[in-house]
Amino acid sequence: MKNFPITAKEDGKQYWISRSCAVVAIVIRQCENGDGYEVLVNKRGPGTPDYQGYWNLPCGYIDWDECGEVAASREVNEETNYVIPTNQWTLMSADTNPRSNRQNITLRYFHFVQFPPLEINENNNGEENEVDEVKWINLDNLNDYQFAFDHEKLIINIFDDAWHRGLI
Secondary structure, three states, X not given: OOOEEEEXXXXXXXXXXXXXXXXXXXXEEEOOXXXXXXXEEEEEOOOOOOOOOOEEOOEEEOOOOOOHHHHHHHHHHHHHOEEOOHHHOEEEEEEOOXXXXXXXXXXXXXXXXXXXXXXXXXXXXXXXXXXXXXXXXEHHHHHHOOEOXXXXXXXXXXXXXXXXXXXX
C-alpha cells in the first residue's frame, strides 16, 4: 500500500492520505456572430505554484465534503467570476493515470452555454493572485496561446466528444 499517514493538528487523529481528486471545467459557447465556438479560460497568475503566465481551463482540487459538480462550479466562479449551477455539468471523462497529472485523479466536466448568458458574481472570493486575466478564446485560435497542462488538447478532445454526443 502506498498511502501516507498524517496526524491532524486539530484533533490528533491519524488519517491516511492517498491520491488527490481534481476537476477541470470546460465551458464552451457559440461565438456572438454565430461563426464558431469559444472556450472560457484564464491566465495563471503569480499566486499559482507553476505555469505562471500560461492559460488554462478553470481547475482545482475537490474540497472536503464536496462533489465533483460543486467543485467544478466553485472553481469556475473563483477563477472567472462566472456562475454555473451545479446541475448543468456533464461528466465527460476521468483521468486516473498516475503519471499524467502529479498523481491526481481528474474529473473533466463540460458545460455548453445557452441563452441566457452566464451570470457574473461581482463578490468573487477567489484566491489572491491566482488569475491574471479571464477571456473567451475562439477554438480556431487556440494555437495563439501557451496552455498549461496540455489543456489546448483537452479542449479539442472534449469539444469533439461533446459534439458527437449531441451536447452542442
